[in-house]
Amino acid sequence: MVVGDIEVGTDVLVVGAGPAGYTCAISAARQGLDVTLVNKSELGGVCLHKGCIPVKTLINVYRLAEDIKIASTMGLKAEGASVDRRKAYEWKDTVVGKLEAGIRELCRGSGVQMMEGSCSFLSSSRAVVSGPSGIQHVIFKRAVIAAGGRHKPLPGIPFDGSLVINPDEALDMPDEGTAILGGGYAAITIAALMASQNKKFTIIHKKEHILTFLDEEMLRPVMRRFQEKGVAVHAASSWTVKRMGDRVRVELDIEDKKETLEAKKLVPDNGMIANTDGLGLENTAVKTRKDGFIITGENYRTDDPSIYAIGDVCGMHGNASTAYREGESLADILAGKTGLPDTIVTPLTMSTDPEIASAGYTETKAREAGIDVIVGRFPFTANGKAVSIGKTTGFVKVVAEKSSHRILGMHAVGYEAFDILQEGVLAIEMGARLEDVVLTLHPHPTLCEAVREACADALGESTNIRENK
Amino acid sequence: MVVGDIEVGTDVLVVGAGPAGYTCAISAARQGLDVTLVNKSELGGVCLHKGCIPVKTLINVYRLAEDIKIASTMGLKAEGASVDRRKAYEWKDTVVGKLEAGIRELCRGSGVQMMEGSCSFLSSSRAVVSGPSGIQHVIFKRAVIAAGGRHKPLPGIPFDGSLVINPDEALDMPDEGTAILGGGYAAITIAALMASQNKKFTIIHKKEHILTFLDEEMLRPVMRRFQEKGVAVHAASSWTVKRMGDRVRVELDIEDKKETLEAKKLVPDNGMIANTDGLGLENTAVKTRKDGFIITGENYRTDDPSIYAIGDVCGMHGNASTAYREGESLADILAGKTGLPDTIVTPLTMSTDPEIASAGYTETKAREAGIDVIVGRFPFTANGKAVSIGKTTGFVKVVAEKSSHRILGMHAVGYEAFDILQEGVLAIEMGARLEDVVLTLHPHPTLCEAVREACADALGESTNIRENK
Amino acid sequence: APKAEAQKVPVLATPATRMLAKQLGVNIDSVKGTGPMGRITDEDVRSAAQKPAAKPAEAPV
Numbered sequence: 001m002v003v004g005d006i007e008v009g010t011d012v013l014v015v016g017a018g019p020a021g022y023t024c025a026i027s028a029a030r031q032g033l034d035v036t037l038v039n040k041s042e043l044g045g046v047c048l049h050k051g052c053i054p055v056k057t058l059i060n061v062y063r064l065a066e067d068i069k070i071a072s073t074m075g076l077k078a079e080g081a082s083v084d085r086r087k088a089y090e091w092k093d094t095v096v097g098k099l100e101a102g103i104r105e106l107c108r109g110s111g112v113q114m115m116e117g118s119c120s121f122l123s124s125s126r127a128v129v130s131g132p133s134g135i136q137h138v139i140f141k142r143a144v145i146a147a148g149g150r151h152k153p154l155p156g157i158p159f160d161g162s163l164v165i166n167p168d169e170a171l172d173m174p175d176e177g178t179a180i181l182g183g184g185y186a187a188i189t190i191a192a193l194m195a196s197q198n199k200k201f202t203i204i205h206k207k208e209h210i211l212t213f214l215d216e217e218m219l220r221p222v223m224r225r226f227q228e229k230g231v232a233v234h235a236a237s238s239w240t241v242k243r244m245g246d247r248v249r250v251e252l253d254i255e256d257k258k259e260t261l262e263a264k265k266l267v268p269d270n271g272m273i274a275n276t277d278g279l280g281l282e283n284t285a286v287k288t289r290k291d292g293f294i295i296t297g298e299n300y301r302t303d304d305p306s307i308y309a310i311g312d313v314c315g316m317h318g319n320a321s322t323a324y325r326e327g328e329s330l331a332d333i334l335a336g337k338t339g340l341p342d343t344i345v346t347p348l349t350m351s352t353d354p355e356i357a358s359a360g361y362t363e364t365k366a367r368e369a370g371i372d373v374i375v376g377r378f379p380f381t382a383n384g385k386a387v388s389i390g391k392t393t394g395f396v397k398v399v400a401e402k403s404s405h406r407i408l409g410m411h412a413v414g415y416e417a418f419d420i421l422q423e424g425v426l427a428i429e430m431g432a433r434l435e436d437v438v439l440t441l442h443p444h445p446t447l448c449e450a451v452r453e454a455c456a457d458a459l460g461e462s463t464n465i466r467e468n469k
Numbered sequence: 470m471v472v473g474d475i476e477v478g479t480d481v482l483v484v485g486a487g488p489a490g491y492t493c494a495i496s497a498a499r500q501g502l503d504v505t506l507v508n509k510s511e512l513g514g515v516c517l518h519k520g521c522i523p524v525k526t527l528i529n530v531y532r533l534a535e536d537i538k539i540a541s542t543m544g545l546k547a548e549g550a551s552v553d554r555r556k557a558y559e560w561k562d563t564v565v566g567k568l569e570a571g572i573r574e575l576c577r578g579s580g581v582q583m584m585e586g587s588c589s590f591l592s593s594s595r596a597v598v599s600g601p602s603g604i605q606h607v608i609f610k611r612a613v614i615a616a617g618g619r620h621k622p623l624p625g626i627p628f629d630g631s632l633v634i635n636p637d638e639a640l641d642m643p644d645e646g647t648a649i650l651g652g653g654y655a656a657i658t659i660a661a662l663m664a665s666q667n668k669k670f671t672i673i674h675k676k677e678h679i680l681t682f683l684d685e686e687m688l689r690p691v692m693r694r695f696q697e698k699g700v701a702v703h704a705a706s707s708w709t710v711k712r713m714g715d716r717v718r719v720e721l722d723i724e725d726k727k728e729t730l731e732a733k734k735l736v737p738d739n740g741m742i743a744n745t746d747g748l749g750l751e752n753t754a755v756k757t758r759k760d761g762f763i764i765t766g767e768n769y770r771t772d773d774p775s776i777y778a779i780g781d782v783c784g785m786h787g788n789a790s791t792a793y794r795e796g797e798s799l800a801d802i803l804a805g806k807t808g809l810p811d812t813i814v815t816p817l818t819m820s821t822d823p824e825i826a827s828a829g830y831t832e833t834k835a836r837e838a839g840i841d842v843i844v845g846r847f848p849f850t851a852n853g854k855a856v857s858i859g860k861t862t863g864f865v866k867v868v869a870e871k872s873s874h875r876i877l878g879m880h881a882v883g884y885e886a887f888d889i890l891q892e893g894v895l896a897i898e899m900g901a902r903l904e905d906v907v908l909t910l911h912p913h914p915t916l917c918e919a920v921r922e923a924c925a926d927a928l929g930e931s932t933n934i935r936e937n938k
Numbered sequence: 939a940p941k942a943e944a945q946k947v948p949v950l951a952t953p954a955t956r957m958l959a960k961q962l963g964v965n966i967d968s969v970k971g972t973g974p975m976g977r978i979t980d981e982d983v984r985s986a987a988q989k990p991a992a993k994p995a996e997a998p999v
């Protein structure tokens with residue numbers, strides 16, 4: 001192996017500058033540690049370049065075009081509302097660029113040393129970085145692996161970028177005639193983006209419904225929307241996939257009969273794998289699970305005493321807010337403090353149309369766990385602000401322990417569901433009861449009044465809907 | 470006095486079907502009481518017909534037209550975005566009609582007896598209602614006055630509907646060349662609506678800044694927007710108003726010099742008066758304050774043992790969420806339960822561009838009260854979702870007790886500020902500390918992440934902005 | 939039995955109190971709350987930390 005002359009020494013080496021890595025690096029540097037952050041691609045990771053931010057940005061533009069059409073009944077005049085795809089993607093790049101510059105500034109400003117390149121461990125105190133400016137050796141006291149994860153291909157059917165597409169790369173999919181295989185988070189996010197662009201495509205999923213971690217009713221508004229948009233949704237008990245020249249053939253078992261589908265492109269959502277290949281973990285004591293994710297114990301420690309791991313590379317939650325938190329928590333630990341305590345809930349958000357947001361126990365999960373719960377719902381059709389702005393699809397659902405009225409789950413599907421969920425998330429973390437939310441004033445007119453009314457409904461006392469279920 | 474033959478007997482007579490009255494009536498009827506609700510105009514009161522809902526509905530349409538223009542940089546194509554004023558107002562009427570029908574359904578469904586007409590008390594157990602279907606006597610055991618309030622004219626300058634306009638009636642103002650006098654809630658709401666419609670007008674206010682219950686910095690984004698829209702804003706130490714034919718002349722004292730302004734229409738925001746005229750309070754033991762508002766004590770009781778009063782007619786908070794709550798609370802009391810406890814905060818919301826929402830102690834008020842506070846801020850320019858959707862104006866500000874870190878105030882100015890405030894409102898009611906919000910996961914990408922970051926900033930540990938103030 | 943119960947319905951303590959427990963090396967699941975409905979307060983955590991039984995948190999390097 002050819003190695004350069006330069007050898008860098010650092011206290012903390014952070015590998016990967018996604019949400020987990022850059023947060024950890026910045027926070028550790030702010031606490032006075034000597035930190036080097038190595039990243040092989042752009043700063044910001046999947047979240048900024050392929051996930052949360054690009055999806056939100058693009059969906060917002062397409063949603064606006066849709067809003068304009070609906071708003072013609074509201075007196076809005078605008079001719080031929082449509083989206084210039086190229087320009088929308090340029091705008092997406094502008095947004096990403098702006099946020100990436102912000103992260104770079106934060107890193108610089110807090111004294112993080114930055115290195116561009118692919119990092120590989122040579123031992124528990126030494127790594128090599130191969131980047132555009134050559135090869136460098138880094139000697140470290142402690143290292144943080146925050147290399148993230150990526151989608152896993154179907155067995156024997158590798159991603160090829162033209163016929164079989166990685167969901168991580170599916171943002172740019174311009175074609176019609178695509179089949180999305182799987183009913184998980186990434187599959188549905190990509191599906192929502194494509195639907196917003198009015199593409200014709202097919203979703204094939206296993207199990208009784210998509211996004212099985214949600215109560216089925218939360219999905220109904222989204223499924224209805226898919227239907228309106230002409231998206232075909234198939235539930236299959238099993239499938240086989242074959243490449244056939246420039247097509248992909250999917251054979252489905254649907255209720256004891258077989259069906260065959262041909263697609264011009266296939267986006268299989270087959271779960272995640274860790275970005276550990278090429279990391280040189282074999283030169284360290286770091287252990288991985290059978291599925292490739294790094295095993296960590298207390299305080300994000302791996303089996304190598306000098307190496308820690310956080311974020312998607314550990315395969316736990318697969319969302320950016322958890323990655324941020326683990327980054328902050330580990331920075332504290334590295335600085336000699338205790339880390340952050342566990343949260344009670346990890347809120348989940350789906351950038352569908354309308355948005356879905358969910359935190360804590362669903363009704364199904366609570367019943368499965370044997371918890372005696374009461375449930376409340378409130379539809380946006382009865383919410384003044386939602387009616388005012390013409391966004392009446394969806395509802396809020398709350399799940400509370402029957403004996404104590406303690407709120408255990410809050411779920412919303414509708415316009416701006418992500419943001420209105422947050423009161424519920426805080427309620428769960430604070431151990432709030434239904435009464436706490438009901439007795440708190442909610443300004444009028446707001447969408448979050450629906451959160452209050454759902455809690456009141458669970459208590460059987462909403463004045464704003466006629467039938468209490 | 471000519472009286473009809475029909476005499477109605479009721480346990481609870483509710484006078485006025487605004488937010489306070491209809492909520493009380495519905496909730497009391499649901500608890501099994503015999504309730505009659507009298508209203509002289511449309512169901513829903515000021516909130517539904519002149520305030521919260523129409524303003525939100527109209528501003529939303531005009532905001533969309535603006536969004537379309539901004540979104541051309543995002544790849545959105547739409548020619549000649551504009552608003553058809555007549556249609557927008559028709560849509561507003563549709564929204565109001567829909568919500569009014571909902572309230573009517575709720576009243577019917579819960580067994581509330583409804584009477585249309587103007588109600589006047591004859592004694593502490595008898596009232597007369599003069600409506601389109603004649604005159605009816607009502608004998609009641611208990612009565613609830615929820616007659617609301619209206620804006621007060623300037624001394625000697627009555628509202629005339631053409632030259633001098635009541636802010637309650639200012640929704641429909643089509644003209645340019647208007648002067649809005651006053652810097653209070655109604656003045657600024659009307660100003661925001663007019664600005665959204667790109668009208669040229671003038672705001673004249675006293676004191677150092679408008680909306681003086683807010684920290685001055687919360688207003689800056691709104692003032693900047695007024696400036697961009699060409700709204701003239703004058704701060705005067707005093708003024709005199711004269712009618713001059715078809716004009717109004719306002720003489721201003723601005724920093725020791727005099728200025729004169731001529732306006733085609735004047736909208737003076739001179740505070741509220743109670744709708745007690747014609748109510749026949751002189752036939753009861755109900756007492757009013759010098760300013761006309763009804764005096765109530767514990768449990769919304771007036772000085773008349775059989776009569777209660779709630780909502781704007783008592784002149785306390787002047788917002789719909791308080792009116793709702795008082796309605797619910799009183800219904801419980803009438804049904805023999807205890808009422809609801811006081812809230813710690815009454816969130817205030819201003820439908821400006823961008824929205825302002827505020828709950829609890831401002832920095833200024835906290836310092837005036839001698840509370841040692843720490844303050845945190847987070848700008849939307851550093852929030853991923855705000856950047857994604859191009860809504861980066863504004864910030865969140867938190868005020869917390871220095872010793873305990875308990876959150877005492879939460880304030881937001883920006884896109885969707887009403888809804889993102891709510892986490893802060895619950896935090897205050899629950900007695901949450903800054904750490905409680907910081908340690909609670911906030912989904913990504915959301916606007917409410919700015920609430921968390923403001924709290925982190927107050928603790929001096931935000932990783933998302935470089936400079937902690 | 940209370941342990942299994944605690945796993946189903948999460949511990950009744952605010953995030954800040956849970957942070958304090960972590961800082962003091964107290965296992966929050968084993969603390970008995972004295973607040974309303976068994977809420978664990980800062981004081982409960984502090985007095986649990988004083989008991990010799992409480993195992994300190996793993997010290998960071």
Ligand SMILES: Cc1cc2nc3c(=O)[nH]c(=O)nc-3n(C[C@H](O)[C@H](O)[C@H](O)COP(=O)(O)OP(=O)(O)OC[C@H]3O[C@@H](n4cnc5c(N)ncnc54)[C@H](O)[C@@H]3O)c2cc1C
Binds near residue numbers: 016019311
């Ligand atoms: C389509 C899609 C939509 C999503 N939407 C959301 C959403 O709305 N909300 C949400 O919370 N989450 C969302 N996610 C998930 C979110 O993006 C991830 O959970 C998050 O990015 C994980 O952060 P991380 O820091 O652990 O890893 P990553 O973001 O994957 O970052 C890892 C970084 O490490 C670098 N790296 C890897 N190996 C090496 C090496 N050997 N040397 C140097 N650098 C290396 C990579 O280049 C990358 O920059 C979405 C994901 C996808 C695919």
Ligand SMILES: Cc1cc2nc3c(=O)[nH]c(=O)nc-3n(C[C@H](O)[C@H](O)[C@H](O)COP(=O)(O)OP(=O)(O)OC[C@H]3O[C@@H](n4cnc5c(N)ncnc54)[C@H](O)[C@@H]3O)c2cc1C
Binds near residue numbers: 445508790
């Ligand atoms: C421009 C504007 C914007 C506003 N925006 C907001 C906002 O965004 N958020 C917010 O929370 N608040 C807002 N408000 C304030 C809100 O509208 C009021 O606080 C609320 O309507 C008060 O409710 P109420 O039930 O006490 O009285 P009202 O809504 O005034 O209702 C009183 C009812 O009693 C009836 N009545 C009166 N006298 C009699 C009688 N003698 N016999 C029979 N019926 C009678 C009236 O016709 C009316 O229907 C706004 C107000 C204005 C003017």
